[in-house]
Amino acid sequence: MSADPRRHVPRTDTLLADGQIVPAVERLGRDLVKDAVRSVQARIRSGELPPADSVAAVLAGLPATAASLRPVLNATGVLVHTNLGRAPLSAAAVEAVVAAAGTTDVELDLATGRRGLRGEAALAALRAAVPAAEAAVVVNNCAAALALVATALGQGRELVIARGELVEIGDGFRIPELLESTGARLREVGTTNRVTVDDYVRAVGPDTGAVLKVHPSNFVVRGFTREVPVAELAAGLAGTGVPLVADVGSGLPAPDPALPVEPDLQTTLADGADLVLASGDKLLGGPQAGLVLGRAELVQRLRRHPLYRALRVDKTTLAALEATLRGPLPPVRRMLAADVAGLRARADALAGRLAAAGVDAVAVDSAARVGGGGAPEHPLPSACVSLPEEFAERLRGGSPPVVAYVDAGRTLLDLRSLLPEDDDTLATAVLGAAAR
Template structure:
């Protein structure tokens, strides 16, 4: 009889019935656990693992959740990092999502027992955050908001827009192609670098559906340039019946001292825009969403359009948005106002801890960014921990993964994009990654 331990591979059904593995089946589902078991069985057959260690090896192989997405520590210094999911949700928003995950009163008036307005509490919170708005709706992202506006106001008609605002918004998607896909015709005015009020007014006619103003958030044109601000356009359009729609992108609710050049929802509407569009998961700090605020009659026109049904958000997004607006300052806006002296102190503390453990580390000054296409010319003074360049890949392979950036032959972990309460997790992850 062979004594080869590889012939003693535990059976799949035996492992599935093990008392330590059964809770994992209940938590993750049978398929994911069976995948982990097969991986461990192959290791045993290859002689890389003793059969007696099968159960702990299976438990170690299991993912934390049934989804493939993994939590990541963002030490890039980019506060709104598109590749890392943009704005992290606040504790209040996470709790609201969990509460809304089950059966909710999203479209039920509990007092009357009849159908109620969908997401009214979230929309009320949005209007309270932007008092200049008469009404608001929420769709699944800002591009969807622009598509809805173009369809409802411009289908078969002309949308007037400056040539310098026909921008690419990321991943190859371009504003003119998005607008034309709705059936609207674009009436380009001005030149790449200059546009005047007269350019806009000369383009108006019986086929004009709206005038669009798109904030070119991820680039800046310098030199011989000219644009027409929202206030100037609103004054020129007064009495024409042509709505002015402003897509400001990043979604600041109001003016922010750290970003003096960044447009915000309240000011844009107060300056005369009829509708303003923005993202919910950038500087607002909430879930992915497209926000549309402004004149009640126009918002209602969008709400009653057939396309709105295809673009509306689910109950968890509404819950997260409301909690973001009503709850404590969300992480992105906490990061935005972080004190530089405190960032330096945190970097010094973390670097000293790593040095004491034998790691080549140092605290250095750095420059963080808003990201997500916002405020490209406003670097944020910050502080980082500097490590050898080769640690970047090890950190990304860790648990949790840590994503920094490489500059001048060193890996930098910028602390402006890391909340103070995550410093301990960051230190532990770095020490584990450096240890190999």
Template sequence: MSADPRRQVPRTDTLLAEPALAAAAERLGRELVKAAVQEVQQQVRAGAVAPGAAVAAVLAGLPPTPGSLRPVLNATGVLVHTNLGRAPLSPAAVEAVTAASGTTDVELDLSTGRRGPRGEAAISALLAAVPAAEAAIVVNNCAAALALVATALGGELVLARGELVEIGDGFRIPELLAATGARLREVGTTNRVTLDDYLAAVGDSTGAVLKVHPSNFVVRGFTRAVPVAELAGALAGRGVPLVADVGSGLLRPHPVLPEEPDLQTTLADGADLVLASGDKLLGGPQAGLVLGRAALVQRLRRHPLYRALRVDKTTLAALEATLRGPLPPVQQMLAADAAVLRRRAEALAARLTAGGIDAEAVDSEARVGGGGAPEHPLPSAAVALPAGYAEALRAGSPPVVGYVAGDRTLLDLRSLPAAADDALAAAVLAVAGEVA
């Protein structure tokens, strides 16, 4: 009679006492390691793992961190990919977040020992980057910025019908505004709005005139819109704020994106407040930026809702480092030279071909993403593989996300730094045997 297999299963406390697993419990938490131990014990009972290999099996099954989010190689060619966390932080921002993760002087004046202004250094960096702004505040995303403006300014919001937009995941601007209690006064038609449309709608009950950049779509043909400068000039002296949501977070005009609105120009053209995201073309952490006239910004800052929407110390630290530090990854991707990208693709394709993989360097088109510059492709280069690689690469370690075009998987290099080329090649080689 064979021995009862249950007697061969290592005890839970015995396994947890093993030095390697005890160290893992210190790093990852006892409950997570215990759950991995229990999983391996079941495998020992089933005969899938030898009792003597239990510790190694537990270690192999443990995640690198207690969190479930995994680093991913973005080879989609979409620079600001919402599903992949939008802008990757710069090394300077990551270092700043680490420094701010403990106790900090975020709201303490160390020279006096008294309470100090929250996020003063980040606001100072933002104002230095956008000199047309008198003041600024930061909230947790651009939708929060819009909700705060609508709530604090109150009254009726005058908005062109063609700017009642829907963005990702079914999020609709008019529904957000209505949820704040604001009343919407729609003007113009879907494709055309004139200055007279706006002026006819402005009255004693108007809280603000709002312009929303469509971001992720373009209407062409028989169209008309009113530029910020023209609208600001007509509203001058009426006491009605002009608020512009430019969305993408471009600080100043960029030669690669000549039609994308930027904060500096929009304010210089006469907008009283401008709103934008921090984690798109700015290249920083998720945040909603509000810049403009000091009196209006202070009105927002003193509103009770601001307390619910303000950002934490790590976001402030990352934002300041992004603004003051070296060029962040998204802006480096924007500035990438197509010829350099092509040489990278050719070198990678040669490495993979030498490894027995059907790989080819091809020209491609990248995109800004995140709702920015929807009709402005960026010349790029990619490594083309058989279509079956897409799924295998997503399941690999690290996961690689490309896209399928026809019968090929394309790994676009504009959305990846050159420093990731070795990791990309290794990831492709690692899954080659799984692809039919």
């Protein structure tokens, strides 16, 4: 009986009270650490682990944080990767989130001691970034922004929209279903491939709540096609009193030479849109948010609508958004602006470093993408490190995980979706994968 390993399994309370484990209990919580303890106890009972190694095994089995999400290196070449959380926050935004995590003045005017406008500084930063906007409001994503606009302007009324813009985006989400769920009635104009300004104008009447223009961000229609630019549509609606609402999707604040065909917030408003909608976590480079900018009277109607209360964002989102707008260039914007020669130099250096360590690595040219529905057919010249195919799975299982892509039997690490300061970590991850 003395050889029975169960006689030597440390007690749960003994392990939880161990001086090396107590700090982990304080940092991660008792329940999470207890799960790790039970896992170690099971390994000791099975004879897999000697009892003397129990404390070290518990510590090794603990996660870095109490949350299950893990940092990942995005080597896919997709700058705004929805499955990887879209835009990574800048260091300034992360610091702002930490500062806002406690008690803050999110709705308090410290000078007067009275209630203040929620997130006033973040809204001011938005207006500064998009000078054509008279006012702004922020909700929890772009779909929420569209739902709020459709409810406040179109509930029980008609929303005029081109047939070719009744789109489906990711995960089966369909714009017309969202709009109809608000109680608005859709008035479709034009055909699948062509629409004219006269189509819109003829559809406008006393029951029209708004004219809605949706940028078909995740696909391109080619051939015998026509859409109506915002400037032309705004001129056609002049004098009708019907608001023109444009959903541009990706949140590009102003024109960018790297994306000549992507609509931006500033130009869309300057061209005559009354409201413009976009995401905060795509090309703007900030946290998940739905941005609505435009005419002050319309923005105020949205803010005073009861639905806004259910859709508004929290203090940490406001803090991250403000820091993104006021702080240094966020990661996505840096990736977009990356110099191709610099990317190639990084790929050459990384491949040489890995090859010197015995890894079959070579630098190759590639084409990255914006992702997140932005500029779907606009390639971004880039550079990759090419590895044997089996590295893709090994890298995903590493720490930190690295997500690459496989093409023609090779694993490719695209460096445009990574910052230069990530290269050392990436090299270490590849060498670790090679050793497994």
